[in-house]
Structure formats: structure tokens, C-alpha cells
Amino acid sequence: MRPTDRVFVALDMPEIEGAKAMAAQVAGLVGGVKLGLEFFMAQGPAGIRDVIAAGDLPLFLDLKLHDIPNTVAGAVRSVAPLAPKFLTIHAGGGPAMIRAAADAAREEAERLGVPRMRILAVTVLTSLSDEDLAAVGQAVPAADQVRRLAQVAHANGADGIVCSPAEVALLRRDLPADFTLMVPGIRPTWAAANDQKRVMGPRDAVAAGADHLVIGRPITADADPAAAARRIAEELGA
Template sequence: MKQSLIIALDFPDVIQTERFLSQFPSEKLALKVGMELFYQNGPSIISSIKERGHDVFLDLKLHDIPNTVKMAMAGLATLGADMVNVHAAGGQKMMEAAMEGLDKGTPAGKERPLCIAVTQLTSTSEEQMNKEQNISGSLTDSVLHYAKLTQQAGLDGVVCSTHEVKDIHHRIGRKFLTVTPGIRSAGGNVHDQTRIATPEQARSFGADAIVVGRAITASKDPLKAYLDMKAAWEGISC
């Protein structure tokens, strides 16, 4: 899923999901399955999407005691997702346990899913982090701290906003993945996001993958919206 435009499937059921995917008959997509879709439809939604030939980022943001996360990841590793995630706030031991679970659960002959950690949600502002999480200092420093912790735990990368990508790659390395939500076209609806960017900005900052949801899924013409976003992300003039 490296260098991907990942579409967030923010739908409650299989029917709406399949209706959406039917509009992309010739495209191999990278798709994010989050809590809304997974919890209401179960693991079968992953196999259904994989059977269509698409890649899957299973976005459940695990955050629990190390052993619980380890056993949960061992189960998720059997589903066929290409990438999974945890919350970095769970700590280094929890993230190490997640990797142990993934290694244990990945079927023989199959490649282990990529595992990344959420640093700070792109809906979180610095003021909110200071007041509600009681974390002092800058939001960038918090993200960089979590990114370093994630790297020490042996994960493949982080979820962050585009605005932290350059610093993360500078301090940790270019091979450490940065997956960036909060992507909007210029002048697009911000919705409930705070730290947003355009696909062009994400590319210029060096993001490895972008996650786009309602700008595509809520569009009157999802295929056109996707192709426009993809062209902007890849630096192709339309």
C-alpha cells in the first residue's frame, strides 16, 4: 500500500459499499475499512473486498493492554488485510506485542500485514491536546515523540498529518511510512478535520500515502473525484 491513495469506506453496510465499488469497474483500489464498516459487518467484509482485487487498510486503532492487543492482532493477521494499526499512546510494549501477534497469526507463505501507529488524530488541534489530553508543548513534538516510539517498537510507520511528514522522515528515515488522512481538494469541505492538506501538498511534503474519505465517497461522481485526486496526488496534469 506504499505510495497509495487510500479511499476511506465510510459506509455502514455491505450494500452501500458494493454500490460504491461498482462505480470503479476497472480500477484496483486501496481501501480503508474502519470501525463503522467492520464492527457492523464483521470480518467477511475484508474477504469480500479482497475478492474484488483491492488492497485493504484495516483501521481499527487497537489500544489495550499488551496481551489483549497481541491476541487480537494474531486474529486480524488471518483476515488478509494489507495494513493494520494501533494507537501509539498504548506504549512501546503494547506495540511490540502487536507485532508479535501479527507475526504469530500470519499464515505460512503469506506476507505479514504492514503495521502502523496513530500519533495524534488529524481532528485534534494543539489547544485540544494541551487542555484535554493534558500534554504540554507543541502538537508536532507530540507526533514526533510517538513516531520515534513507534519506530523503536519495530512498526512500519505512523498515521500523522501531512504537516509532520518532513520532520518524521528527517529524524527517523525515509523508509518509515507516513500515512496521512485529512486530505481535501483546494476549497473542499473541512468536515470534522483540523490539520488538513491538499493532495499536492501531501506529495510535496513527502507523504507515503494519503487517505481520502468524503471528498470521494460523498461526491456526486465518485470516479471522477477519485481520478482527479489521484492525478493531483501523482502530480499529473489533467
């Protein structure tokens, strides 16, 4: 994989023109775009199609689905025509929900004749600390909870997980090489942490075993997003 292919830029914004302009600025410097809840709630599937058609970059659709298995399977079928490369669900939805998402992704891709989306299970959000976990009744270190959820995700047909860079090295030892580790919470030394708590620089995250890096504000909030994306690509060895 080329260093630039590792990076998915998070287009966390509500407007189509803004998302398209940002995608155009970083094209060639990143491997794909991530469109998530902020954009999807405002623009829906039609907006997603619009951005993708304009930029021709692989799509990571980050909807973090979390519901009963039947409902999640239906949601997966509903977004299958968008043919995202990756789609997120929450690992905390449990074994049957993860299995339902993976089965729906496979079956619907076959039915529609489109490439199968890869299901990524979000483990413990990178904005949560051990204290935050304790506050919601999960009084175990974040790394232990991530490891547990990663095993559940793998055992039930997910193609990979989303985790913080802090857990990557540990997980890489347990999981097969083709199980995708998608890693947000990436902060170059020159960028602000914002609301992220379990963070690491891009080069260190890849060295630890991350397959892909999700990077939003260090690129999109920079006065010169293309320069920021180029700087990150260079840090990754491009």
C-alpha cells in the same frame, strides 16, 4: 509507486453493498480501500472478506487497537487471516503494546503462510488541535507529540505511522525512507474540511514526504465519486 497507488479510499459506511459499490466505482483510480470501525462493527471479518473479494484492492484495516499488550496481540492474530496490507494500532498504547502487535503480526503471518500485515501506529488524530491536546493533559504542540510517538513506534517494531500532513516534512527528516507515513486529513481545495483540523491538499502532502494518503469524504461524499478520485489522481500527476 504510481500516483494512484498512493491513495487509500476510506469506506466509512456500515453496509456491505454500499462499500462494494463505492470500491467498484473508484477501482483503478486509487491504490486500495480502507475499512475501519464503522464497517467492521457492523459487518465484522465476513463483511471485510466480501468487500475485498469483490474489488481485488489492497486492504488497509483501520481498527486503531489500543489495549494491554496481550489483548492487542490477540486481536492482531484474530485479523491475520484477512491478510490486510496495513493494520492500525494507537501509538499511545506504549512501547510494549506496539512491540506485541508487531511480533504477533510477524509470528501469525509465518504460521498461516500469508503476507505479513504492516503495523501502523496512529500518533495524534488529525481531528485534534493543540487546544484539544491541552484539554486532555498533553500541553505540547501536536507536532512535538507526533514526533515523540513516531520515535516510540519506530523503536518498537512498527512499520510506519499515521500522522497529519502538517507533520510529514518534519518526520521525514528523522525517520528512514522505508518507514511508512500514512496520511489522512487530506483536503483538495474544492472539498470541505468537515471535522478535520490539521489538513493539506494531496499534492502538497506527497511533496512533503507522505507515502500514502487516506481520503474519505472528498471522494465518497462527492456526487460523482469516480470523478473526484480521478481529479485527485490528476492532482497527484496521474
